[in-house]
Amino acid sequence: MDVNKIVNAASFLKEKYSKVPKIGLILGSGLGVLADEIIEPVKIPYNEIPDFPVSTVEGHAGQLVFGDLNGVDVVAMQGRFHYYEGYSFDKVTFPVRVMKELGVEILIVTNAAGGVNESFTPGDLMLISDHINNMGSNPLIGPNDSKLGVRFPDMSEAYAKDLRKAAKEIAQQLNINVKEGVYVGNTGPTYETPAEVRLLRVLGGDAVGMSTVPEVIVARHAGLKVLGISCISNMAAGILDQPLNHEEVIETTEKVKKDFLQYVKALVKNMA
């Protein structure tokens, strides 16, 4: 990872938005609607930001949105980058490095995911308690730049306990039934097979997706606190014995957006 590119991109963005965002948000498939809630937004298309990739997936816009969300200065990624798009892990996680350089302290990462835990129902929100990196690689492989983080980062609390505790309390206050579980990150772009789902369940997985793990690894390397939320957009392969498709993912996230918006806005306010 080239530190000069991180500093250059951050300098470009600081010219556009002078405040220091405390919270960074990565909005998954169909969840970008949260960025539309940002007050006095400053929107910067990814293709204008030096060394930023561009999103190529339906349900992922392609812009950074700075502004006020429930009284807190935030920067939201309306559209994320995925390894399956052909981007390197460096490219996928570059926005997290830039968020750190901008002064972000807490990263809220969201995604749409398949339910591996058979007690889940499409439309559930799941607080991520931990993750399993099933992507066969790691964004930190290669020379370590100590200016960015330590060589061997601790991952025993990748998802901050205090933030998760507060998030569960807020869910109760809002009467939102939030699950909690382990997110498994696959490379994609294929959805998982029924046999893989059975393996992931044996391994302790509760939800499966194609993102989040690289961004969280880099966020922890950079010293950001992390809170993760999955929107269970369908059940994983073999559970309902029906084919999986991206259109269903988008449809389900559309159905849950009211609860999702209310919940994440309350979480942000609590982090002020």
Ligand SMILES: Nc1nc2ncn(CCNC(CO)CO)c2c(=O)[nH]1
């Ligand atoms: N069974 C299952 N359901 C899912 N819903 C969302 N995703 C995350 C992947 N999202 C892709 C394709 O929808 C777009 O980024 C998945 C997944 O990987 N598996």
